Amino acid sequence: MPYKILTVSREIGSAGHTVACLVAKELQIPCYDKNIVDKIAVETGFSPEYIKQESEYAKSRSFLAYAFSSQGDPSIMGGMSPADRIWIAQSKVICDVAEKESCVIVGRCADYILKDRKDALHVFIHANKDFRAKRLVDLYGDDGRSPIRRLDEQDDKRRVHYRHFTGRNWGEAKNYNLSIDTSAVGIEKAAKIIVDIMKNAGR
């Protein structure tokens, strides 16, 4: 197989997670998503709930911003903010699972963390706002706020987080080997295209 590892970055509501699961099922390899949080919890000692809150959506908080906040004594944290500690543990866990086995990894800047692996295919899943808004409400319910505004807020958080930890622009085509608009291509078709590339890429 030309590619052993697949990283899937995605916009919320784009069905990126569903695409990742379909690919993993078809290739009969594990899909690391929320379950990777437990591994990060073991590395850091933080609770899985705290990691979920602080990692992928964390606003960029520098060491200094943390040091002067009321949240903790940075000397106890080894001079790093919790977000920085989670980032380091996350990078280690992702490198370890990629080294150990063929797998799919969803989110968590895995595209950047594994950017130098020649056996990793990096995919970005996006979709138009109407498609995403409908899925957002179907999956997470209607909380009374505009779904478009909720999408914009999540996009902003991911953009800031990605930029902070990778120095790259989130959603730039060149960061990925393949970017697919599921609202134009279809969810199952997107998964089939990725499986085909994983198995038969002509590079």
Add this chain to the structure above:
Amino acid sequence: MPYKILTVSREIGSAGHTVACLVAKELQIPCYDKNIVDKIAVETGFSPEYIKQESEYAKSRSFLAYAFSSQGDPSIMGGMSPADRIWIAQSKVICDVAEKESCVIVGRCADYILKDRKDALHVFIHANKDFRAKRLVDLYGDDGRSPIRRLDEQDDKRRVHYRHFTGRNWGEAKNYNLSIDTSAVGIEKAAKIIVDIMKNAGR
């Protein structure tokens, strides 16, 4: 067929033009690339050579910059710079060919010009620098300068031109329905994926 029109935007050296030709041949539809320049020439009265030089790679020149240059009297040009006149003619020609027939259109901001057509699939072809540098030298020869520097210069010109006329960021995944790295996927595989989506997208 779910999609009637294909627009192909591409980085120089990424084999985007080859991919576009392969798709057009497989779908038995015309591919508009350099031949669209002749249509723009008829619309504007400029020579094809001048249009090639001034259009896709033109630096953004505002009306005022043109008006105070020594290149012409803007009153004769209807108050517009040559680049602006070419843009308007180019938009008209691209809308006309898309309206008339199923086709592939390479470059010329066709993704933006046809962004509201539901029957148009927009693709961006990119590749890593080594792949592009090798193709650049194979196709256009070695002019003594660093191939990477030549790529960077062309990328900058396209970025500025695209930003000036569309207000969007060139190479942002969200501008396209599909972005493919030919150095990771393969040229023929990229063409096959696009043909499959044109014929069978599951949207």
